[in-house]
Amino acid sequence: MEKFTTLSAVAAALPEDNIDTDKIIPARFLKTTQRTGLGKYAFDSMRYRPDGSENPDFILNKAPWRNAEILVTYDNLGCGSSREHAPWALLDFGIRCVIAPSFADIFFNNCFKNGILPIKLPREVCDQLMSDSTMGSNARLTIDLPRQVVIRPDGEEVPFEIDPFRKHMLLEGLDDIGQTLQHETEIKSFEHKVAGERPWMPTITLD
């Protein structure tokens, strides 16, 4: 997983409550065999018109927000189905940080699992950040994870909370797998012990 330390990027505002995972990625795109490549389906129903062409009014279809890496929304972001395809789609689109007053639990967890930083900030602060974001590329937001602040274009710093363990995982770019692999010595010695105690344990080899 990519490390998350600081991010200075264009932010896009989606001033809506309850943006569910179906909106983030509709069910018909789940028959895939991949977790990458879902970016083109992110926000499908808002991003494209029924004839398949881009909806020019949708924020992520406009410059400079087409390149947004931060998303700011209202309450209960990521509610609905538990599909891990939702963070996969956001990440593939280029989003590394989502900011909202509140999140649905599973989506919140799934973000961390995929290297996306979800930040909870009060609704008034989200309003301010949304208004900052309208200045587009003239107004990049900076997320400083080590110091736990969002830096607004005028230099004002907004602190945020994060679980220390999750912060560590993001800073080091560790997913659960990376974390477990830190116990490589223990796993190796376990394997060694079993090979000694149960030498009859067969392996699966096909010719």
Place this chain on the structure above:
Amino acid sequence: MAPRTLFDKIWDHHVVETLPDGTSILYIDRHLLHEVTSPQAFEGLRLAGRKLRHPEMTMAVVDHNVPTSDRTKPIEEPESRNQIETLERNVKEFGVPYFPLLSASQGIVHVVGPEQGISLPGMTIVCGDSHTSTHGAMGSLAFGIGTSEVEHVMATQTILQRPAKNMRVTVEGELAPGVSAKDVMLAIIGHIGTAGGTGHVIEFAGSAIRGLDMAGRMTICNMSIEAGARAGLVAPDDTTFDYVRNRPFAPKGEDFENAVTFWRTLATDDGAHFDKEVSLRAEDIAPSLTWGTSPETVLPITGTVPDPAQEPDESKRVQMQRMLDYMGLEAGQKIAGTPVDVVFIGSCTNSRIEDLRAAAQVAAGRKVADGVRAMIVPGSGLVKMQAEEEGLDQIFLDAGFEWREAGCSMCLGMNPDKLTPGQRCASTSNRNFEGRQGPGGRTHLLSPAMAAAAAVTGCLTDSRELV
């Protein structure tokens, strides 16, 4: 050391390390893969530049999406074809032992594992599929996992887990003639409910369970999930060891003897603590089936459909009525005699040779009733071959059953074998949720003998009347 259960012992044997928050890194002996839940995990490995840690402890097979008709033709549905081709590319790239579609060893992953001697007593076994619990019949700890966890096991050969609680379901006594393992398990689920095992691993014990062959024990453990349990287990004994001996991937010769010595130490110690205990009398169990859209809606075949009006709890009453409406049944009607349209004998619950023999015993010399479509889908290519050697295929074909290739088939209707709306199906599978076997389809879960009886009479029938 304090007395321990079978589950405790297998758990203790596999803990690599317990982390400060109480989660354990649990070592996994066998990782089984199929085409539906593995592609993103392989891709994750590839993206992170990680290796599959132990291909020689991993096995892959295609089952969920495969056609069970003529396999020499290309697979028609593009998405199914893509998932199968993706698995084939992945197993090649990562060096995973694989049973391809056209191999005789191909079949439902939960049939293939034990049959090949890949699933062995005392092991931890995982697969991205909830019915992994089936392998618990070997006396192993076997459970289903999600796609992120599949990737975790691929990369680390471990999984992060907290221990489950211990539950024991004891069935003492002798089963009446014509009563099978499926009836026992339906009776258990009917008794404890679909949440009865939540948070627990269930050990099935008692003389009636010990008296079952391995196929029967697999049927029982398979449906532990429908009882809400994390996994189900049966203590390994001589029946288990006789089954394992000489399987292709089982230990051989002296290794086998040493393995058996170890496996004998696994049984639950006298006085070990169970958080929950339930017991049933074998004699009380009749051939059973479900009437509703939850696996706990169990009736003996001699019973009548329950009346929602008798249910004091309002929300349950509403739910019961909804089930009756969906299933097209009337409160108070005798369940026997209800006409069926389709009969499905197959799935990881009941598609082994013993299941086919039980069905053939009922079907022999009879004809599938007019207007009924009846299909037999063996659990693996090897089961199919064995049945053909015994002439069971001819019994079924003469009776008018379809004789198919191995796979999940109508258990979940991912391939073209589906029910159409309103069709009633007597099915040996494990889930009867609305639409499980096809949108609007009505499923009655029952044993292979009962399914065969429904096929030849055209209605739900007490199989004991036919043997």
